[in-house]
Amino acid sequence: MFTTRPELTGTVGMVASTHWLASTAGMAVLESGGNAFDAAVAAGFVLQVVEPHLVGPGGDMPAIFATAADPTPRVLCAQGVAPAGATIEHYRGEGLDLVPGSGLLAAVVPGSWDGWLTLLRDHGTKSLRDVLGYAIGYARSGFPLVERIPATIEGVRQLFAEHWPTSAELWLPGGEVPKAGTLFRNPALADTWERLLREAESVGGARESQIDAARNAWYQGFVAEEIEAFSRKPHRDDSGRDHAGVLTGQDMASWSATYEDPVTVQVGDRTLAKCGPWSQGPTLAQQVLMLHELRDRLAYVDGVPTAETVHLAIEVAKLAFADREAWYGDSAEVPIDDLLSSPYTASRLALIEDTASLELRPGSPGGRTPKLPSYIAEGRGVGGGDSPMNAAVGEPTVTREGQMRGDTVHIDVVDRWGNVISVTPSGGWLQSSPTIPSLGFALGSRAQMFWLEEGLPASLVPGKRPRTTLSPSLAFRDGAPLAFGTPGGDQQDQWQLCFWLAHTVGGLNLQASIDAPMWHSAAFPLSFYPRSWQPGELVAESRLGAQAFADLRARGHRVVDAGEWALGRLSAVSRDPATGLLYGAANARGTQGYAVGR
Template identity: 55%
Template sequence: MPDFTTRPELRGDFGMVSSTHWLASATGMSVLERGGNAFDAAVAAGFTLQVVEPHLNGPGGEVPVLFHPVGGAPTVLCGQGPAPAAATLAAFDGLDRIPGSGVLPACVPGAFDAWMLLLRDHGTLAPRDVLSYAIGYARRGYPVLPRIAAKIAEVREVFARWWPGSAALYLRDGRAPRPGSFLANPVLAATYQRVVEESERAARTREGRIDTARRIWREGFVAEEIVSALAEPVPDQTGTRHRALLDGDDLAAWRATYEDPVSTDYADHTVYKTGPWGQGPVFLQQLRLAEALGTGAMDVLTAEFAHAVTEAGKLAFADREAWYADPAHADVPLDDLLGTAYAERRAALVGAEASLELRPGSPGGRTPFIPAPRRAAPDAPDGPGGEPTTGRTGEPLERTVNGRATTNGHASATGLDDLERRPGPRPSADQRGDTCHLDVVDRHGNMVAATPSGGWLAGSPVIARLGFPLGTRGQMFWLDPRSPGVVAPRKRPRTTLSPTLVTRGGDPVLAFGTPGGDQQDQWSFTFFLRLLHGGMNLQEAIDAPMFHGNSFPSSFHPREMAPGELVVESRAGERVIDALRARDHRVVVSSPWSLGRLAAVGRDPATGVLCAAANPRGNQGYAAGR
């Protein structure tokens, strides 16, 4: 066993659940023990995450799901709500970026309808069964993680001055809760309890109750309370009041949908991702580039490997900015982007030294959109990648840049002056959220991967009579009409949410993913190559020293980038770090256990043996199974 491994890989034949919070994993395992299948377990765990990780996701957010039912095929469930019908370019006149907080960037909340659709069509339980865990934790309380306490403390003044619903829920005598204390959300518990009871009074069958619950959410009391809360302009984190674009017609018109995934074959496996309304295809582009560069033959713990993965990633993510968008609203040339010939041409751009350029390609001879991002500020608390990385104890990351110590865990401008990083404190409107992840496999072979996100407690004010805020996913649209990702009515934002499902010989063998915004398909990709080519098991591949680059525009307001910046955990070792610096990477040395929050489950179709692993970083992710 490698000396960096923290836990054993779990193995068994009954069922496995892995997630970013132990209570969600325990919930999913409880459902399996009660006779539920992987879909029942995923739904119950997903609703639990909304309660116990409110800084990372909530009922006002969204969820993409990739799943493989026994006897079926890999399928995408899109729980990403679109922009409101009123979200035209003219609605954002006077702005160069869509704000990252408040109600102006709110899209249709998609998570509830998606979870319920999955339950109806593939699960066996009723709404009461899967919601009882979330209701219980919301009513009785859940342990406050250090990062929840830190996030509430960070926005305490915003709550106290402008968001009374948030203050009533999250502040005690004007103060943030202490880490380790228990925090309840009785209003959310009452919301879900009322949904359950109204659905049971209205319908007798399981399916009827699920459809009723979905209707209540989009047209009943939940929708009515959302519309009522948006009747007047609402302040964002700066106190600037905006009138929401979201209305009742938007809520009533939307339904979660099933889609075919996008896939690529690699090393006897087939990897499935969402379409280009998420960033998932960059994972597949990186696989094509890995084939062209021979990355699979490299030692997965070396500077050579990190350099090849990072430089190929820059090319794939540049294509993301140039070409990805909701394919119902934009012509996305995926066939060309995922073609072998295109990858070989792009791979020729990877040299021995780090590139500082944003270099999208021209698939089929098309002219790419090249955004004009901002350069990252030196004191950006989360880095330009968008969602925060994870410190082992929730403390600020201890980092060095090009060998120099940083202040308060943030990259120092010393040695990075040529990046033109902006001075001064980060505006509170630039508040960033994070994400959750969960995976489930049952003894029958059903497999689920899901990445819930949005509706963060720090992003938008809590709706006082519902117990949750709306999401701010609209910040991922561009306001440049040349961009395929330009905002438009009823268009899905191009998100960072990116679960992964893998088959071999037509059988599902892996489901995995991670929070982390723009880092998701960097950390997940490195994990996958280490698993396939490094001789590691799930836990070893998760625990191995991680890295990611920031050389492309963040998906989050204010859309920053840091050319050449490569963040590396210190456990990678001085030899690797020095070798990366010698290749002209602007290396940021992060604390030993700070990058990534991966979760994964697997299944061997030949034996039926199941396995699972979870990330130890942050002291909250766990796998459960037998």
């Protein structure tokens, strides 16, 4: 099996992320005596600077972790909620049938700051200045632009110039798109962070007290004030019209990140832990449970899955994501125990045939009747559809032709003591919403994942979380933790399935599992505006082989060749408690992700 890089092995620490500057910042924190949580926070803030087309301070961050003292996995949910003014009536009154994929109406409470600081306060050891200093340095002194940043700015250049002048001021210096490889600075963001540090340190006292002061300065102080004032100004969004936002300082002051238990499933001798059904996380649990029952039909040959393996994986993905559409969300009770039960798994497996399904088939867990959003039940979104502001829409992941585009970011860290964490931060992209000039960042657009229809698990309801695609993973085998994840919107839990199968079925190490050919289905409604889908479509890397492509087409799949190296931006870390050895790996696709460690 060809691999792009060696699997890293060490004893001190491993940090893997979607950008080398974040990975090295995290490793620097480990080298200075910090733990995995300190390192993750430092890396997370750096990503907000160096991958601004994929994540920003105005976004969100779900994390799943285990500590050396307690190996029981926990979820830290820093997914912000819908504002009090975000009602279906208000959006319908604006003439909308979907929440726009960009602009101020798509904003929820920005959860990232509270999430990172809560993690640092409760499980880290470093001061806020220690971990935030790396990001401030890059924002103040500059960082080299990767190629996708200028390409993203070029895509929204007209939007910025005509409708988002504050974004044009920051991202189009001198009216021109900055060139790849040049240094770029964001002094307003550096100023914001330094003011937060000053306010935090002015209270004196213990590390924890200063971190709480910084949280308050964001959610009850000057940051909240600036966000509310800016949100009242109408700006153009994906609807093609100007709208003001509804997010207020009170919305921010009344919210905070929370801890919760993960959804866990036992799959053979492995335990998989995911975020709850307010995310798409349990779709991976559903998929691995189904495929475990089909394990005798799964195989890898020289590190490449057979066509039968890909077919079965695609078919179980269609079933899991159909269930996501009918049953997942934060606005109604989710029958998660029934969805993950053995009888229900068996009932879903009975639907799988040797040919590709072209239908969206949610199940009936516990005998309940599934209900799809009217937008989907009426067949809207089938075959695609462009937004008036297409370059700013949603969370771009991979085009139908397989071209790699921006999406989000991911971080995995494990330390010598056995602390481990997987985080998938996202939102607040430079193209998601107009820049707030006094703060140097944009708000997120996660509210586009709500439906403007009553009575659904993912209906827009004030105070509820949008059904996010962000989906970090943690698994255990004989006490050995494995943290992994990827950017990619709706594809996250499909590409993670590819990794899981390569590792557990193919027997490949972490790096080889990441490098193995990837695939995904587009045969279910996407979470992002304009909620399009392509029945029967299977996007795959050409390294599956011409014969596999022919076999899959013969089974009725509408195969799209994505190219040799196009899908996923996975990273992973693990630890063997018996030996103390640490392992790390990261994706070479896109030439940005790196694992570092020693």
